[in-house]
Amino acid sequence: MFGFEVKIDASWLVLAFIIIWSLAAGYFPSDYPGFSRSQYWLMGFLGAIGLFISIIIHEFCHSLVARKRGMKIGGITLFIFGGVSELEDQPESPKTEFLMAAAGPLASLLLSLIFYVLYQSFETLSPYSFTGIIFKYLATINLFLAIFNCLPGFPLDGGRMLRSILWARKKDILSATQTAARIGSMIGFILIVLGIFHLFTLHFVTGFWWIFMGLFLRGIALQSWADVLIRSALRDVPLEKFLDTTSQVLNPNSKLEEVLEERFYHHLTGVFPVVENGVLIGCLDSDTLLHLGPNERMSSTVREIMKDCADDQIVDIRESSLSVFSKLRRRSPSHVIVTDGLEFKGIVYLDSLIRYALLHARPDFQFPPEFYKMYHRPA
Ligand SMILES: [Zn+2]
Incomplete structure (x- = not known):
């Protein structure tokens, strides 16, 4: 798509299933009673498709900015925790990194607004309509994506923005990455704790989801931290x-x-x-x-x-x-x-x-x- 390779990891199917299922059997029936079971499944299916298109647009915006600033992009991969844009090299300036990172949450915010306007216009035609409910869900989930991604821990977009600001200020990408990655690893840890808390309140899907998400974030944060250290040591060594x-x-x-x-x-x-x-x-x-x-x-x-x-x-x-x-x-x-x-x-x-x-x-x-x-x- 637009010259980018979009790959779907097999683990993404698990995410697709969980989302459709939790929308069709949980979220929509409990918040909007009165539809038939097959209508809920259709809503869940359409909601999930809308969410995946939103994630792809979010990643596309990262990639478009990166390409515009002269960086090589390996492609976009959808996997169990959403999407990632594969950068082939590190951004060469704080400005590039900041613009690239900000593009994603900005796209999600914009999508949220668009879906909200659509929801409002359907709502005025007929309240609680089938289409209106899906648009409302997409407006909410995109707002959530924008906010979550702005948390200031690496590798989240907010963490990348934080790193670029620290990097620009102190002219030291190593210490900037170390700080942003430490916060990222802390956010991962908090997600794990929140996940365990959810397990105790018997919300198993949410609980495990947050625990795995936390482990994943922590892993990437620590790995990126180690990566910049290794890179700085290897620079100029034949x-x-x-x-x-x-x-x-x-x-x-x-x-x-x-x-x-x-x-x-x-x-x-x-x-x-x-x-x-x-x-x-x-x-x-x-x-x-x-x-x-x-x-x-x-x-x-x-x-x-x-x-x-x-x-x-x-x-x-x-x-x-x-x-x-x-x-x-x-x-x-x-x-x-x-x-x-x-x-x-x-x-x-x-x-x-x-x-x-x-x-x-x-x-x-x-x-x-x-x-x-x-x-x-x-x-
Ligand atoms: Zn992003």
């Missing part, structure tokens, strides 16, 4: 520093049997580069090895079953450590093969980048306590 030249390289003429016996159990799983005369000629991933039949395993050589390396498995030696970190932190396996275009140079592991950052972060900053858990996942 990728060569992290090259591992020894461990996982395979010879194309090796028998698979040998590879399995001598290499496979002892090393990280993931992708093995196949190198001949110093040149990278292919890749062998551990999944392929695991799924070989017994005959193939006994008789084949590496050359026979290796594949061309995928684009995201290779990076150029001239790439910055920072950009490699951005690529690695989002995926598994958490290592890449480094070449100079042709010749094999080594492997870089996410772990090496993180360990370096831990030792070289600015001394006046702390990594969040959950740091190790966040980055420690199977290779």
Whole structure:
């Protein structure tokens, strides 16, 4: 849509179901009695569609401003807690960040006004009409979205605005992020407490919802905090520093049997580069090895079953450590093969980048306590 990729995560279906169900079986019947059951389900369905369109418009406005200010946008993803715009890099100025963050809640506020006007005009025609009730719900929920997103904790829009203001004032994005993320993690914590409180009053759906939402916010807040610290430590450090030249390289003429016996159990799983005369000629991933039949395993050589390396498995030696970190932190396996275009140079592991950052972060900053858990996942 408008040149942006809009993705729907499978978890979004859960959200869609919860919203339709809670509207059709809870909210609409208790506030507006007198309709038939099928009418309530239709209302719930239309209300949910209106809400999702509203969320997409909110995210679109973030993305449009970002694009206008020259930032790359990966796309918009709808998932269980609503929507996210994927930024490929950090905003380069406080002004860009502020405008980008403000665009979303502003859009929600505007949508709320539009739906309110629509509701009012239907209300004057006939009070408590089917359409009027849906518009009223959409006006309310958009107002809620605008207000909730303006809470001043990172990664919420309000937290981004706060960060940009602090950043502009002190010219220090690290300390600005640390403050905004700490507040974000606190807001997450408050949501968890409120969720537990809801459980005690037997509002289970709301309760669990808030608890998960709180955990999610807290997770992102802590992760973004750690991310800027790592980024600041890795800036201007050449990728060569992290090259591992020894461990996982395979010879194309090796028998698979040998590879399995001598290499496979002892090393990280993931992708093995196949190198001949110093040149990278292919890749062998551990999944392929695991799924070989017994005959193939006994008789084949590496050359026979290796594949061309995928684009995201290779990076150029001239790439910055920072950009490699951005690529690695989002995926598994958490290592890449480094070449100079042709010749094999080594492997870089996410772990090496993180360990370096831990030792070289600015001394006046702390990594969040959950740091190790966040980055420690199977290779
Ligand atoms: Zn937003």
